[in-house]
Amino acid sequence: MKKTLEIIIPIYNEIECLDELMTQLLALRPKVSENISFLFVNDGSVDGSGDVLNQYVGQHSLMKVIHLSRNFGHQFALTAGFDHSDGDYVGVIDADLQDPPEIMLEMLSLMKKESLDIVYAQRIERKGESVFKKCTAHLFYSMIRKFTKIDIPENTGDCRLINKKTLLAFKTLRERHRFIRGLIPWIGFKSKAFQFSRDERYAGQTKYPFFKMLELSMDAMFSFSRAPLKIANVIGFLSVLCGFVLAIYTLLAHFLWKVTVPGYTTIILVILILSGIQLLILGILGEYIGRIFEESKHRPLYIVDVIHDSTLSE
Template sequence: MTQNTINIELSIIIPVFNEQEALNICYLELKKVFYHLENRIEFIFIDDGSKDKTSEIMKEISYHDMSVKCIFLSRNFGKESAMSAGLDFANGYFVAQIDVDLQDPPELIPKMIEVLKQTQSDVVYGVRSEREGESSIKKLSSYLFYKIIDKMTHIDIPRNTGDFRVMTREVILALRSLNETQRFMKGLFAWVGFKQIAFPYKRKARIAGKTKFNYIKLWNFALEGITSFTNMPLKTATYFGFCISTVSFLLSLFYISKYFFYGEKIQGFLTLIVAILFMGGIQLMFLGILGEYLGRTYIESKRRPVYLIRKKLNLD
């Protein structure tokens, strides 16, 4: 038996991956905040291939609470895919996204819904005015990433935002219509448009457990965001190559003129080696950029699903 989906007012999507320490705390906090909605709310937990006891805890919670819907992915597809799965199965008119570590306070969601109604908006997204429990390096890297992607793309991706937001049904249907398999959700949230309002808040430290992101994952995440929404690196390679070719041609004319008119021989073996190594490094770098786009095109051409589901609980 599943919960009646006709009268669902609010769906809350919570992706989880190896979060056995935080899962129960998150569930109890959400129930405390939204007890007044009773049968008009659903909590959608998506297990992204956890290796710890996360799936067992989810099963136990959903067995005693029909408002808890569980999706178990067949393996670890990544947070973006897990969020996509939650969006595909959300039934509420309003849909909120929140992390299981509760760095984003769930008690703010009713206030965000109120702002959404008052301003007749389609999306209210959280903007982190303060960020507890994050290192200076992570804050700096986040700032630089948004600075770079803001300069490179033609879409306005708000800075200091995460996945914490509330959306209307129309936005969810628009997101479901997108076909790419390699997903950068922050970019997609901005790309679909609609009327979007910022909601400043103070981000807390994790309630339990450790973050699953490391700097390698964050680097790959940044590459995903850049290659998903701009071809500026390819254009930069073209412009840079043209400039280097022009300078090389002019230098060649200069040295040839000196040889023929003044009899000066071209010297500087070390300079030549440095120039060759420099150009070789530049070529390899731009080949890597080209490879990123070709690899992305190759993966997208396969048209594989964004995620695969191993099991569902309390869902049709």
């Protein structure tokens, strides 16, 4: 019986890319011995992407479209795809064609050749990205590696290929604040990078502007590290230490040197600085407490509206 390579593609308002994406995906099928199936997750698109995907299901074999009830976000759409996957090999690509579909076949070849559990796509060139984007990405990965115990390789995204063993392990991870490119390395199975040059987006606009990337970065930091709490402790200790030093200096100046330290401006500055530090630490604590509150609700990670599954066979 043929093994199956299942490719998950999350979709959110990507109608401009769909025809070219479908052409490149279908071109993969004659090139390998495995059956290749496609699992699209429509994450609440409002540009007609869902209707186009439904047409594809009626025209092509081994294809499934999961329509979520609303836009839950990229990481939840990917989770829905993994949850509904049962392939022997499961890959992830985005619809913008920056990660070309043909690399899935090269990653599959590498996985089988070296008996790997995970192959992740690592960009050696990032075409069309600004210097600011490249610098912030480098800073992000540097901080993640420094402050967490998870080795997340630099210049990797969600594009990767996993085997069934990794898929089953991933399905057990149900936390709400999800950073999938950290969760899969956390599993710890045998992995290796596949290096490639990343293309520019085929069409449309990025769905990960700066503030969404910042939110994803916070999810990564708060989900995989207690470093913010440790930093808050250090800041609090240093604040107390500075307070003691200032108090000792004031007492010595008054009793030994008979000098009264002029202080209205100094007092105001100290109050403002300490108040800012307290608010910062409260914000860090609040972020962790808020995440605990979200997890305690036990709400589903996403809601499926309808599933269209091709009944045609190869």
